[in-house]
Amino acid sequence: MEFAELTTLRVGGSAPPLLEAKSEAELVEAITSADARGEGVLVIGHGSHLVVGELGWDGLLIRDARQDISEVDSFVACGGSTVRATAGTDWDTFVRFTLDNDLAGLEMLSGIPGTVGAASAQNLGAYGQEIAQTVAQVRALDRQSGLIRTLSRFDMHFGYRSSVMRRSVGSERPETGKTWGPTGRWVVLETSFQMRSASLSEPIRYQSLADRLGVELGARVPAREVREQILEVRRETGMLWDPEDHETWSAGSFFRNPIVSDELAGKLPHDLPRFPVRNQAMFVSGSVHKQAPQVEGKTKLSAAWLIEAAGFHPGFKVRDGSGAALSGRYVLAITNQGGATAADVQELAVIVRDEVRTRFGVTLDFAPVIVP
Numbered sequence: 416m417e418f419a420e421l422t423t424l425r426v427g428g429s430a431p432p433l434l435e436a437k438s439e440a441e442l443v444e445a446i447t448s449a450d451a452r453g454e455g456v457l458v459i460g461h462g463s464h465l466v467v468g469e470l471g472w473d474g475l476l477i478r479d480a481r482q483d484i485s486e487v488d489s490f491v492a493c494g495g496s497t498v499r500a501t502a503g504t505d506w507d508t509f510v511r512f513t514l515d516n517d518l519a520g521l522e523m524l525s526g527i528p529g530t531v532g533a534a535s536a537q538n539l540g541a542y543g544q545e546i547a548q549t550v551a552q553v554r555a556l557d558r559q560s561g562l563i564r565t566l567s568r569f570d571m572h573f574g575y576r577s578s579v580m581r582r583s584v585g586s587e588r589p590e591t592g593k594t595w596g597p598t599g600r601w602v603v604l605e606t607s608f609q610m611r612s613a614s615l616s617e618p619i620r621y622q623s624l625a626d627r628l629g630v631e632l633g634a635r636v637p638a639r640e641v642r643e644q645i646l647e648v649r650r651e652t653g654m655l656w657d658p659e660d661h662e663t664w665s666a667g668s669f670f671r672n673p674i675v676s677d678e679l680a681g682k683l684p685h686d687l688p689r690f691p692v693r694n695q696a697m698f699v700s701g702s703v704h705k706q707a708p709q710v711e712g713k714t715k716l717s718a719a720w721l722i723e724a725a726g727f728h729p730g731f732k733v734r735d736g737s738g739a740a741l742s743g744r745y746v747l748a749i750t751n752q753g754g755a756t757a758a759d760v761q762e763l764a765v766i767v768r769d770e771v772r773t774r775f776g777v778t779l780d781f782a783p784v785i786v787p
């Protein structure tokens with residue numbers, strides 16, 4: 416099999432046989448054995464945030480086939496519930512389950528491809544909502560010790576599209592001279608979410624979404640209505656994956672919104688959109704404060720603005736005939752218009768990053784996990 420068949424961007428060379436683990440014991444045994452042999456490990460979900468090179472990758476390729484969701488506790492006095500999902504559970508199936516049970520807190524994350532495990536490691540987010548706001552605990556295999564541990568949301572050290580788990584992908588594995596990646600030191604086995612019993616959504620924080628819903632910013636709206644609108648916006652912007660539509664063949668946002676010092680942000684053009692950086696590790700769910708505290712001295716910038724201002728229009732290609740293009744509907748995504756290779760994707764990504772750096776002195780990080 417090729418990685419092109421295992422990833423939503425549809426690029427990448429040959430893949431080793433895919434092992435579908437049907438139990439936690441099988442998953443843990445396969446990973447700890449591969450680690451003991453010094454073999455690489457790639458726990459793959461839906462391949463929706465992965466870019467694999469043309470030479471492919473070799474090692475243990477494993478998927479958690481379990482799709483179990485259970486409501487474990489209901490806090491009548493506090494008006495909430497804890498819901499648990501195994502790592503292989505399809506993310507959007509899980510979001511639908513919470514809405515069907517009148518549990519609010521994940522509605523803005525409707526329609527995102529992938530699994531609960533990958534979402535937990537990368538602090539999945541959209542429209543001002545991040546899973547860091549609802550995660551209670553993550554049960555995970557620590558590949559360093561071979562032991563299973565339960566990490567609280569504080570232990571996860573969630574950041575912007577990251578956590579202690581996501582950050583470990585690129586960090587060095589002791590005594591090997593190699594990094595942990597393509598899968599990090601921790602393999603998520605199961606995540607528990609603390610949810611609010613409510614049919615109304617969290618406050619709407621995006622003007623464009625508020626406009627579509629016909630409400631003021633900060634309003635709460637029936638959560639299922641929010642889901643419907645978000646699915647519609649995603650369809651319009653190519654962010655709802657569809658095997659028939661090349662505009663959706665992407666790895667989601669390829670470029671992260673850069674976080675820079677206030678000093679650098681102050682020197683950049685006034686009309687460049689700026690956002691506060693929030694410290695999710697300090698967010699106490701259920702507190703009167705609906706958002707995590709702001710990080711002083713740092714500002715998040717709009718990568719989309721920087722890319723367009725550097726001269727790249729939606730649909731931009733390095734040359735006619737290249738299969739890789741910036742999405743025509745959402746400039747942060749690189750799409751495979753058919754026949755793109757990983758090299759085409761890389762070339763486009765590097766040209767965009769370098770031009771933004773030359774014009775504005777800001778380096779855009781690539782969001783997906785890149786293999787090798």
Ligand SMILES: Cc1cc2nc3c(=O)[nH]c(=O)nc-3n(C[C@H](O)[C@H](O)[C@H](O)COP(=O)(O)OP(=O)(O)OC[C@H]3O[C@@H](n4cnc5c(N)ncnc54)[C@H](O)[C@@H]3O)c2cc1C
Binds near residue numbers: 423538597599665
């Ligand atoms: C059309 C489209 C829209 C998207 N929109 C958004 C969006 O709005 N917001 C957003 O945040 N992302 C978005 N994404 C990116 C992507 O959907 C998420 O990053 C998703 O969580 C990836 O899940 P996956 O199962 O496909 O992970 P994969 O791509 O299979 O893997 C990604 C990484 O996660 C690791 N991983 C997988 N399972 C586990 C596990 N159990 N434990 C530890 N590590 C694991 C892998 O080893 C790899 O390092 C979008 C992608 C696409 C294609």
